[in-house]
Amino acid sequence: MTQNLLALNWKMNKTPAEARAWAEELREKLTANDTELAVMAPAVALASLAAHLPPGVALGAQDVSAHESGAYTGETSAAMLVDVGAKYAVVGHSERREYHHETDADVAAKAKQAQANGLIPIVCVGEGLNVREQGEQVAYTLGQLEGSLVGVGPEVVIAYEPVWAIGTGKTATADDAEELAAAIRDALIERYGSDADGIRILYGGSVKPDNIATLCAKPNVNGALVGGASLKVPDVIGMNDALK
Numbered sequence: 356m357t358q359n360l361l362a363l364n365w366k367m368n369k370t371p372a373e374a375r376a377w378a379e380e381l382r383e384k385l386t387a388n389d390t391e392l393a394v395m396a397p398a399v400a401l402a403s404l405a406a407h408l409p410p411g412v413a414l415g416a417q418d419v420s421a422h423e424s425g426a427y428t429g430e431t432s433a434a435m436l437v438d439v440g441a442k443y444a445v446v447g448h449s450e451r452r453e454y455h456h457e458t459d460a461d462v463a464a465k466a467k468q469a470q471a472n473g474l475i476p477i478v479c480v481g482e483g484l485n486v487r488e489q490g491e492q493v494a495y496t497l498g499q500l501e502g503s504l505v506g507v508g509p510e511v512v513i514a515y516e517p518v519w520a521i522g523t524g525k526t527a528t529a530d531d532a533e534e535l536a537a538a539i540r541d542a543l544i545e546r547y548g549s550d551a552d553g554i555r556i557l558y559g560g561s562v563k564p565d566n567i568a569t570l571c572a573k574p575n576v577n578g579a580l581v582g583g584a585s586l587k588v589p590d591v592i593g594m595n596d597a598l599k
């Protein structure tokens with residue numbers, strides 16, 4: 356069976372000092388289980404987390420440059436993230452697509468660069484409210500997926516995050532999440548053949564301790580990408596325990 360991944364996306368929250376306090380509280384309270392836990396932290400907090408996270412908890416970044424190195428002011432390279440201990444990098448989050456105008460081609464370039472340096476990209480896709488209201492969510496999301504995986508190998512995680520469910524308290528039903536996760540799985544099988552079986556597909560959008568188990572019980576949902584509920588350790592423990 357595929358191991359669930361509980362990926363915590365802090366977004367632009369927590370200073371390095373706050374990250375350290377969170378990691379120390381997690382270390383006190385976490386009981387490890389079969390779920391893989393990973394923290395997607397602001398780049399400046401990664402070193403502090405690497406030193407203080409409980410053993411076995413993975414680190415990730417929220418973005419990565421599409422370039423190897425050089426004159427790209429403000430960007431962080433995949434090699435830098437690996438050096439500080441990151442295993443994952445989120446790419447193509449809807450907030451990057453919206454506020455930084457990232458295209459599917461940009462997302463694919465970042466995912467390729469991550470893989471070239473041994474980082475596992477978590478590629479985010481998902482439709483907005485208009486698309487959902489028109490019933491076009493499958494075609495739209497698969498189109499985004501295809502464009503975001505050009506040249507990208509199977510060492511990847513996919514996060515289905517319907518934009519209308521992010522930070523709104525509106526969670527997709529487990530059946531909605533499974534509809535898209537199953538469609539994504541079929542597209543991955545077409546692209547990667549049997550290598551697609553082990554690719555984890557996460558659901559994201561208002562995931563909390565009281566809804567995570569139902570969402571992740573679906574056959575093609577292999578974990579969650581969590582924003583708001585990732586900031587407080589008791590919520591993280593609640594979600595991790597719910598996946599036991």
Ligand SMILES: O=C(CO)COP(=O)(O)O
Nearest residue numbers: 364521522560561582583
């Ligand atoms: O965007 C998300 C995770 O990447 C979801 O955020 P929320 O869990 O706050 O809805």
